[in-house]
Amino acid sequence: xxxxxxxxVFYLISGILFILALRGLSSPETSRQGNLFGILGxxxxxxxxxxxxxxxxIAMNYVLLFLLIGGAIGAFIAFxxxxxxxxxLVAGFHSLVGLAAxxxxxxxxxxxxAFNLGIxxxxxxxxxxxxxxxxxxxxxxxxxxxxxxxxxxxxxxxSPITFIGQHLFNLILGISIAVLIYFLCSTQSEIFFWGMxxxxxxxxxLLIIPIGGADMPVVISMLNSYSGWAAAGIGFTLExxxxxxxxxxxxxxxxxxxxxxxxxxxxxxxSVILGGFGGDSKTSKEDKKDQKPVKSGNAEDAAFLLKNAxxxxxxxxxxxxxAQAQHALREMVDVLKKNDTKVSYAxxxxxxxxxxxxxxxxxxxxxxxxxxxxxxxxxxxxxxTDVAFVIGANDVxxxxxxxxxxxxxxxxxxxxxxxxxxxxxxKRSLSPGYAGVDNELFYRENTMMLFADAKKMxxxxxxxx
Amino acid sequence: xxxxxxxxxxxxxxxxxxxxxxxxxxxxxxxHTPLMSVTNAIxxxxxxxxxxxxLASSxxxxxxxxxxxxxxxxxxxxxxxxxxxxxxxxxxxxYKKKKKIKK
Numbered sequence: 001x002x003x004x005x006x007x008x009v010f011y012l013i014s015g016i017l018f019i020l021a022l023r024g025l026s027s028p029e030t031s032r033q034g035n036l037f038g039i040l041g042x043x044x045x046x047x048x049x050x051x052x053x054x055x056x057x058i059a060m061n062y063v064l065l066f067l068l069i070g071g072a073i074g075a076f077i078a079f080x081x082x083x084x085x086x087x088x089l090v091a092g093f094h095s096l097v098g099l100a101a102x103x104x105x106x107x108x109x110x111x112x113x114a115f116n117l118g119i120x121x122x123x124x125x126x127x128x129x130x131x132x133x134x135x136x137x138x139x140x141x142x143x144x145x146x147x148x149x150x151x152x153x154x155x156x157x158x159s160p161i162t163f164i165g166q167h168l169f170n171l172i173l174g175i176s177i178a179v180l181i182y183f184l185c186s187t188q189s190e191i192f193f194w195g196m197x198x199x200x201x202x203x204x205x206l207l208i209i210p211i212g213g214a215d216m217p218v219v220i221s222m223l224n225s226y227s228g229w230a231a232a233g234i235g236f237t238l239e240x241x242x243x244x245x246x247x248x249x250x251x252x253x254x255x256x257x258x259x260x261x262x263x264x265x266x267x268x269x270x271s272v273i274l275g276g277f278g279g280d281s282k283t284s285k286e287d288k289k290d291q292k293p294v295k296s297g298n299a300e301d302a303a304f305l306l307k308n309a310x311x312x313x314x315x316x317x318x319x320x321x322x323a324q325a326q327h328a329l330r331e332m333v334d335v336l337k338k339n340d341t342k343v344s345y346a347x348x349x350x351x352x353x354x355x356x357x358x359x360x361x362x363x364x365x366x367x368x369x370x371x372x373x374x375x376x377x378x379x380x381x382x383x384x385t386d387v388a389f390v391i392g393a394n395d396v397x398x399x400x401x402x403x404x405x406x407x408x409x410x411x412x413x414x415x416x417x418x419x420x421x422x423x424x425x426x427k428r429s430l431s432p433g434y435a436g437v438d439n440e441l442f443y444r445e446n447t448m449m450l451f452a453d454a455k456k457m458x459x460x461x462x463x464x465x
Numbered sequence: 466x467x468x469x470x471x472x473x474x475x476x477x478x479x480x481x482x483x484x485x486x487x488x489x490x491x492x493x494x495x496x497h498t499p500l501m502s503v504t505n506a507i508x509x510x511x512x513x514x515x516x517x518x519x520l521a522s523s524x525x526x527x528x529x530x531x532x533x534x535x536x537x538x539x540x541x542x543x544x545x546x547x548x549x550x551x552x553x554x555x556x557x558x559x560y561k562k563k564k565k566i567k568k
């Protein structure tokens with residue numbers, strides 16, 4: 001058993017190690033070391049907790065047992081999960097943090113003595129508020145992440161689900177949580193506590209169902225942020241510095257990522273949350289298609305163009321992830337490089353279903369990270385490039401965003417692929433992207449459409465070069 | 466006049482938000498996915514609360530309802546801790562620099 005002061009110092013140390021873990025991610029070289037700092041911080045926090053509680057009874061064995069069970073499941077998932085499934089994995093993990101926060105809050109509510117918060121029926125007011133907030137945010141994180149998980153996994157349709165009066169209904173539910181917390185504090189009655197948690201679960205579901213597939217990067221970042229605030233709420237209840245610091249870090253991290261994602265789409269955070277945007281794109285598909293001529297080609301044509309190009313920029317998008325085309329793509333690039341072609345990759349901030357999704361997939365296919373560039377870094381290079389190879393991306397290349405103020409995606413930062421001498425566009429059909437906007441690029445003189453599955457087309461091109 | 470300890474914790478909280486703000490802006494965009502998985506892992510430090518809840522004993526019964534919630538939270542959080550750190554490590558291992566190609 002160690003003193004409360006000493007354990008507080010150790011919790012502070014683990015908080016600092018967590019800061020260093022995030023700090024390490026400023027460059028890939030330092031990132032692995034950063035992750036080790038994070039692991040060390042976690043080990044310190046857990047060990048200190050064991051020593052502080054100092055209860056080495058039979059219950060301790062169960063704690064270790066459950067820890068190992070959870071750990072084994074986690075490790076199994078971590079090794080088995082394909083990189084293309086990262087978005088749903090992260091959403092799933094968020095839901096676990098949320099639920100864990102709810103459980104800890106429930107436990108603290110039922111047995112406040114264990115946490116020095118008073119006795120049942122007479123819990124300190126501040127603690128009661130803190131644990132209520134922790135539980136409510138945790139519950140929203142849990143159910144919201146479950147919905148996000150189902151949508152990302154494709155079990156639930158990516159289309160927004162909306163109904164009349166939805167926002168008003170959500171608002172009423174939100175207010176009712178505040179009211180329930182008020183009654184909980186004044187009466188200390190259990191029923192309000194359970195009611196508040198139930199309504200929070202409901203809000204989590206209702207918040208995420210109206211948000212369409214293309215907005216998933218924002219949703220995932222937002223839930224990341226929520227999981228942090230939930231942890232911080234519990235941290236206040238438990239008076240634990242490590243939890244408070246971590247919660248604040250994670251909360252602000254998720255908020256910043258949401259901001260970056262919103263900016264990448266030129267949409268306000270508020271409009272994303274209100275939802276109803278995008279979906280499975282069934283609008284205005286047929287009416288324009290026949291009016292404009294489209295140049296389409298096959299793998300041979302594409303191979304010919306690529307072989308004669310001296311510089312190529314590859315623009316990957318979500319379609320590449322769906323088709324698992326990243327390895328085939330790398331093979332194609334290897335062949336091109338042997339040919340002395342200069343190849344780089346351009347990644348848009350919202351390409352894919354979560355922040356940095358494309359970068360991970362390219363890294364998995366052994367693409368060196370210093371060949372992969374962000375929008376601002378590479379956008380000026382398109383004008384001096386022979387071929388842009390767009391694979392699985394759509395809206396992020398649409399020139400309409402720059403020219404047509406009427407377009408829903410007007411103002412969104414896009415990659416200037418149309419400035420290349422020629423554009424190869426791998427896509428299964430002419431259907432518009434998630435924003436439901438027709439891509440003007442399809443009809444340009446210098447665009448050649450390659451209608452096929454991204455992986456198959458890339459493999460065919462390799463054969464033909 | 467004594468300052469409520471809450472204020473101290475609140476100060477830590479606010480300062481940590483600022484630290485988080487600056488640290489996260491310095492994260493390179495290509496590592497945003499690992500950032501999400503590692504923040505996931507570290508937010509599972511909530512296991513600290515779960516352990517306290519699981520080990521708290523007001524009677525001889527180690528499986529009182531509040532303990533059970535603690536045990537459940539331990540399982541959830543440890544899935545996240547191990548899963549989060551390991552998958553982050555796995556991802557970071559993949560980020561490689563360009564090899565010098567000699568002809």
